[in-house]
Amino acid sequence: MKNLIIIGKVFPEPNSTAAGSRMIQLMDSFLTQNYQITFLSTASISENSFDLSSKNIQFQNIILNENSFDELIKNQNPDVVVFDRFTTEEQFGWRVSEQVPNAVKILDTEDLHFLRNAREKAFRQNKFLENSDLINDVFKREMASILRCDLSLIISEFEMNLLIEKFKFDENILFYLPLFGEVKKPKTSFPERKNFISIGNFLHEPNWQTVLQLKKIWKNIKNQLPEAEIHIYGAYASEKVFQLHNEKEGFIIKGRAENVEYVFNQAKVLLAPIPFGAGIKGKLFESMQFGLPNVTSTVGAEAMQGNHDWNGFITNNETEFIEKAVLLYQDENLWQISQENGFKIIKNRFKKEFFEPHFIQKIQEISENLESHRNLNFLGQILQHHTLQSTKYLSKWIEEKNKK
Structure with missing residues (x-):
């Protein structure tokens, strides 16, 4: 041996x-x-x-x-x-x-x-x-x-x-x-889902900066989708992270996700305006595996899609990010196409x-x-x-x- x-x-x-x-x-x-x-x-x-x-x-x-x-x-x-x-x-x-x-x-x-x-x-x-x-x-x-x-x-x-x-x-x-990666098709459909999510271990500085970016733009999304909340998940959340929690604004700090698949299957869109980083981003990889469309940055999507269409939208522009997040949240047909795009990326590039x-x-x-x-x-x-x-x-x- x-x-x-x-x-x-x-x-x-x-x-x-x-x-x-x-x-x-x-x-x-x-x-x-x-x-x-x-x-x-x-x-x-x-x-x-x-x-x-x-x-x-x-x-x-x-x-x-x-x-x-x-x-x-x-x-x-x-x-x-x-x-x-x-x-x-x-x-x-x-x-x-x-x-x-x-x-x-x-x-x-x-x-x-x-x-x-x-x-x-x-x-x-x-x-x-x-x-x-x-x-x-x-x-x-x-x-x-x-x-x-x-x-x-x-x-x-x-x-x-x-x-x-x-x-x-x-x-x-x-x-x-x-x-x-392997595709893990969810049982929950578009109408059964609600809210945005973001996820990432808070010991990793890019994840903390991503949450700060979300805090900055969230009110603009919330104004257009009054019933929506964003749930922030991540291991090792410190006091400074929990200080961002605001129920009235619908900005909810959840801490560690005990079951990532369950969390992803309940949400409608993942948001990840990642400002810097390297490698493959686990949150976006899992969003494709579990069929959760997302909006992210060019750094977030780097080296993942190849020649395939992204499972949502990629933008570094703050105004466009907000616009695409709202669009993906409301448009069921676009959401389903995006979900399928993610499945194709996993099947064709990461088996x-x-x-x-x-x-x-x-x-x-x-x-x-x-x-x-x-x-x-x-x-x-x-x-x-x-x-x-x-x-x-x-x-x-x-x-x-x-x-x-």
Whole structure:
């Protein structure tokens, strides 16, 4: 039996984040190939963490900057090691390379953090994103992490093209692996539904900014649809989020959605004026799966529709956003067409069988030709050499300091 180690920043929470759902899908792919999986994290398990034991996945806490990890990884002797983002690769990648040099190292980027970071900065400065904005400190760290790994998983076609065309990355060390989806047709029809919704984990800054955008425009929608409310769902809502709650205005903060499918099946339209971000947006992905039309921004819809019509409307114009939200809420025929458009996108672009077999094959090819694969990635070899020295001795210094 092959052995897989996953090193995660946190234990996956598929009911809280798209990243959590992505991790479960990734583990399921390895389980189909009879991998024994162990999930390691410096974080604590929370009440919202997925029950890994339900899939016979072992899990264990690890400590940062401590050589106990060295013994653990050496004893496990994994065939494959997955890092759930570039920061975990920075922290533990050099130890993996030193203790189990023949393990295939995979980085699951989730989304490109440098891109999200640059877009957020441009948003806060109220300016258009420029190419120079992308070359930030996060960019340098994340690109180095990608180069040090044998394979990096890219969740968005836009991000895949950005790395290959703009930054000239070798396609051989990248693999496009989006979220997997299946259509889950709802039983509730247009006349049975009411209200708008928005959803998103509030630990994620773009989701908080999205709610602030909705608060700003909601009165204009409410004036045209007096009976409508907007229900805001999301895990980890803080006091500042609940302060936006206003029943008289119909702006209702609901907090965590215990059953996303049920919530989506009761609502009429999802609103997501996402101002910045990266990757595939889980809320919009699920809105297509569950048949809930939406209105969103170009960043929100990025890399999802391909050549298909969107399941609602895409606009960055505030006035047009309000207009389309009201139109979609009232027009049953348009609503049904939009719902069907979402189903087509899921069926034609995100089915598991389009990607999983090629992903498994790619890992097998790298495993069987690991030395030649790494030799082709000479920049990665250079970075690996220097990182092993700099990161290693910084970590060891911290380790000694902690002992004192």
